[in-house]
Amino acid sequence: MALLDVRDLKTYFKTDDGIVKAVDGVTFSIEKGRTLGIVGESGSGKSVTCLTIMGLNAKRNTITTGEALFKEQDLLGMGMRRLRQIRGNDIAMIFQDPMTSLNPVHKIGNQLTEAVLLHQDVTKKQARARALELLKAVGIPRAERRVDDYPHQFSGGMRQRVMIAMALINDPDLLIADEPTTALDVTTQAQILNLMNKLQEEFGSAIIIITHDLGVVAETADDVLVMYAAEVVEQGPVNQIFSRPHMPYTWGLLGSLPRLDAETERLVQITGQPPSLLRPPSGCRFHPRCPYVMDVCKQTDPPLKPVTGDIDHYAACHLDEETKDREATKLLAGMVAEARTG
Ligand SMILES: Nc1ncnc2c1ncn2[C@@H]1O[C@H](COP(=O)(O)OP(=O)(O)O)[C@@H](O)[C@H]1O
Numbered sequence: 001m002a003l004l005d006v007r008d009l010k011t012y013f014k015t016d017d018g019i020v021k022a023v024d025g026v027t028f029s030i031e032k033g034r035t036l037g038i039v040g041e042s043g044s045g046k047s048v049t050c051l052t053i054m055g056l057n058a059k060r061n062t063i064t065t066g067e068a069l070f071k072e073q074d075l076l077g078m079g080m081r082r083l084r085q086i087r088g089n090d091i092a093m094i095f096q097d098p099m100t101s102l103n104p105v106h107k108i109g110n111q112l113t114e115a116v117l118l119h120q121d122v123t124k125k126q127a128r129a130r131a132l133e134l135l136k137a138v139g140i141p142r143a144e145r146r147v148d149d150y151p152h153q154f155s156g157g158m159r160q161r162v163m164i165a166m167a168l169i170n171d172p173d174l175l176i177a178d179e180p181t182t183a184l185d186v187t188t189q190a191q192i193l194n195l196m197n198k199l200q201e202e203f204g205s206a207i208i209i210i211t212h213d214l215g216v217v218a219e220t221a222d223d224v225l226v227m228y229a230a231e232v233v234e235q236g237p238v239n240q241i242f243s244r245p246h247m248p249y250t251w252g253l254l255g256s257l258p259r260l261d262a263e264t265e266r267l268v269q270i271t272g273q274p275p276s277l278l279r280p281p282s283g284c285r286f287h288p289r290c291p292y293v294m295d296v297c298k299q300t301d302p303p304l305k306p307v308t309g310d311i312d313h314y315a316a317c318h319l320d321e322e323t324k325d326r327e328a329t330k331l332l333a334g335m336v337a338e339a340r341t342g
C-alpha cells in the first residue's frame with residue numbers, strides 16, 4: 001500500500017473570467033522513504049496539486065474531485081480539525097520563500113519549539129532540546145547561539161535550512177517541498193539538495209519535490225511526474241525518464257538543461273508560452289508548441305500509455321514508439337557529445 005495515493009485529482013477555480021482547470025486529472029502514488037519529483041514549467045499545476053492534497057485552497061471558489069489517500073484515509077474528504085493535526089505532523093511542507101512561513105517577530109528557536117509543542121506531548125525544555133538538535137542536523141553553525149536569532153539575521157540559504165528543520169521536527173512521514181531551492185544561488189542550492197538527501201536517509205520520510213528544473217530532479221528523485229498544462233504527460237522511474245524520455249515536452253525540458261558549453265545551440269527548444277488553463281488547446285495540450293505535431297494531436301488528447309519494454313514508465317503522446325525511441329536517442333547522444341566537446 002502506498003503512503004500517498006492520488007487518483008484522478010481535479011482542482012478547478014471559479015474566476016470572473018471562467019473556470020480555471022488548474023489540475024485536470026492527475027494520478028500518482030508515492031511509497032514510504034521514496035522521493036517523487038514533480039516537474040514542469042511555471043503554471044503547469046504543480047503547486048496547486050500539492051496545495052489541494054494539503055487542503056490549502058480557499059474553499060469558496062474551488063471545486064475539487066478525486067481522491068488523495070494518505071495511509072488509506074482520504075485527505076480530500078477530511079474535516080479541518082483532523083487535517084490540521086496531519087499537517088505539520090504526518091505531512092510537512094516547505095515553500096520557495098521561507099519568509100512566508102517564518103514569523104519575522106519571533107526568535108527561530110521559539111518558533112521551532114512551538115511547532116513541537118503543538119503536536120507532541122513534551123515539556124518546553126524537551127521541545128527546546130529538539131529544536132536545537134534539528135538546527136544542528138540541518139547544519140546551522142553555532143546553533144546554540146543562533147537559536148535566539150530572528151529570521152532576518154539569517155541568510156537565504158540558512159533560512160531555508162531552518163525551514164527544513166521546522167518541517168522535519170515532528171518526524172513527518174511525508175515532506176512536500178515546493179521549489180525549495182529556486183530562490184537560492186547554485187552553490188547553496190546544491191548544499192540544500194545534499195542536505196535533503198542526507199536527512200531523508202536519516203529520517204526516512206517520503207519526499208515530493210516540486211521544481212521547474214530537471215537538474216534538481218536528477219539530484220534528488222527516485223520517480224518523476226512531468227506535468228504540462230494541468231495534466232501528467234510522462235511519469236516513471238528517474239533513470240528511465242532520463243535514459244528513454246518518451247514525450248516531446250520532456251525532450252524540451254531535457255534540452256534546456258544547462259550545458260558545459262553555454263554557446264551551443266539547444267537541440268530541442270520549447271518555444272512559446274504554456275497555454276491558458278481557462279481555455280486549454282484541443283487534443284494534446286502541447287500540440288501548438290510541439291515540433292512533431294500531427295493531425296491527430298489537434299483532435300485527440302493522448303492517454304498515458306505504458307512505454308513498451310520499460311517498467312512503470314508511462315507517456316502521453318501520439319508519436320509511434322519507433323520515432324520516440326529514435327528521437328530520444330538522438331537527443332541524448334547530442335547531449336553527451338556536447339558535454340564532451342564543451
Ligand atoms: N487561486 C487561484 N485562482 C485561480 N487560478 C489559480 C489559482 N491558483 C493558481 N491558479 C492558476 O492555476 C494554474 C496552475 O498554477 P500552479 O499550480 O501555481 O503552477 P506551478 O506551480 O506549476 O507553477 C496557473 O495558471 C495559475 O494561474
Ligand SMILES: [Mg+2]
Nearest residue numbers: 046047048178
Ligand atoms: Mg508553483
